[in-house]
């Protein structure tokens with residue numbers, strides 16, 4: 300294998316080579332954009348809320364009028380009216396006065412706090428206040444939620460229900476999204492079949508696994524199916540897919556053995572920028588470009604193919620869709636020592652034990668079920684000889 304790179308080096312090469320790719324955008328309605336990647340910054344042109352609002356049912360007051368109030372010495376205020384929901388409070392509250400208000404009601408000018416109804420006792424126009432409030436207490440100020448001029452959502456943000464709520468609050472119905480990149484998956488291998496395998500044959504896992512993963516990461520996946528390890532067949536498939544998609548993933552044949560032809564084909568049709576990453580699983584990984592399209596060669600072992608997708612291919616997707624780096628889902632404490640002394644960054648599937656500690660899920664090469672029985676994975680840095688029981692590790696979701 301040539302020039303094995305660290306994952307960081309591999310990722311920065313991918314970013315560098317894909318930086319100039321410009322993907323199309325499209326306008327979508329706020330109702331149709333869950334899972335889509337935003338192609339513009341959303342800068343608020345208004346304040347949310349647009350007026351000061353009470354957060355309790357009770358009375359809008361001048362906070363200073365309640366100072367010193369307590370169970371035995373209530374403040375006495377004059378009730379001058381009620382603010383109904385949805386109604387504008389276009390008057391000014393004077394010192395010594397209060398006005399009835401509901402949760403979400405508009406605070407009148409002059410009022411700077413609200414007292415909960417539970418802390419009051421009212422009779423006619425007299426209101427006794429048994430608890431003092433500080434200025435701003437029980438009030439959401441204009442712009443407290445989202446300020447005019449604030450960037451509420453950034454380019455590269457993936458829309459899910461919370462972001463949809465923000466857009467609704469801003470009254471934005473249509474906005475620009477990146478079109479989903481079309482990524483083709485080609486599986487290679489004489490032994491790979493669809494349908495019932497004969498002895499010596501296996502079912503195609505990676506076409507399905509990788510297409511599903513692509514869909515999860517905001518791409519449209521096209522499944523080319525599997526091709527035998529015949530140079531002409533693999534070459535024809537790659538050529539065809541490069542023309543019709545934004546990027547191509549070739550599963551299998553990425554090592555340096557006699558039947559591993561992916562790197563040669565990429566080099567004959569374009570250029571392979573690296574072949575080999577110091578990661579486990581996933582060492583035999585290729586990245587190149589053919590006619591300006593990114594092409595990835597992934598190891599055939601499904602677990603390795605999955606980790607290379609998660610840690611390498613997604614970097615291309617993040618780069619072209621301007622997404623921010625993946626953050627760990629949380630941290631955990633290891634229940635046992637995990638040795639790792641082969642000079643490669645290692646990815647270990649984990650489960651949580653009854654005491655909440657992380658237990659490594661041991662696996663052999665070529666196993667797929669480990670992914671679905673695990674709760675996440677951790678990374679062991681290349682320069683560490685494993686992690687010790689009791690150490691903390693960042694956990695990434697599967």
Ligand code: AMP
Nearest residue numbers: 486503504505506551552553598599600
């Ligand atoms: P390769 O990277 O082509 O040397 O393949 C490594 C291992 O992964 C072999 O045991 C293959 O049979 C297996 N493999 C390759 N492609 C697939 C696939 N699409 N689905 C399931 N297993 C595969």
Ligand code: MG
Nearest residue numbers: 488551552599
């Ligand atoms: Mg193969």
